[in-house]
Amino acid sequence: GADNLLEIVRLCPELTFEVVGRVDSQTENIVAELNKEENVRLKNDYVTDEEMREAFVGSKWVIVPYNSASQSGIIIDAYKFSRPVIAFDVGAIVEQIDEGKSGFIVPSGDNQAFAKVLRQAVSMDKQKYHDMCSSAYEFGSKKYAASGSAERFIDLITKQ
Secondary structure (H helix, E strand, O other): OHHHHHHHHHHOOOOOEEEEOOOOHHHHHHHHHHHHOOOEEEEOOOOOHHHHHHHHHHOOOEEEOOOOOOOOHHHHHHHHOOOOEEEEOOHHHHHHOOEOOOEEEEOOOOHHHHHHHHHHHHOOOHHHHHHHHHHHHHHHHHHHOHHHHHHHHHHHHHOO
16 A cells, blocks of 8 residues: 555645554555655654554554555554544455544545545544544454453353
């Protein structure tokens, strides 16, 4: 999704993007282009747990413009830090987002639509954003935390 990210960054010059994590050799050219953009802060290196925590805490939204994916650990981590997510509707990612509550799902590959949703998201009023942050945490906890998994397991075996 680095190619999508580059286009989204260019479509939203008024927003600042923090790109964190080492990229693979296949996307080095795109990352070099991303690094030239004035609205991008890039850390293309190994990221410690503390640096990752700081990145999530310092962000308002987590964007996942993947071309393909089964699921994303980034989304699970975003929820741990009460951060809503914007992602393309690829793979099982749609199952990881409670549309309109824990984030937004955009039709795959539509970078114009992604940029539009991102602009709307960053300009929403404080209460709606706060509610989405709370919903992101709650949704993530129910779906991915050990306690939520235990509840789902117990429900599953007691309904049979």
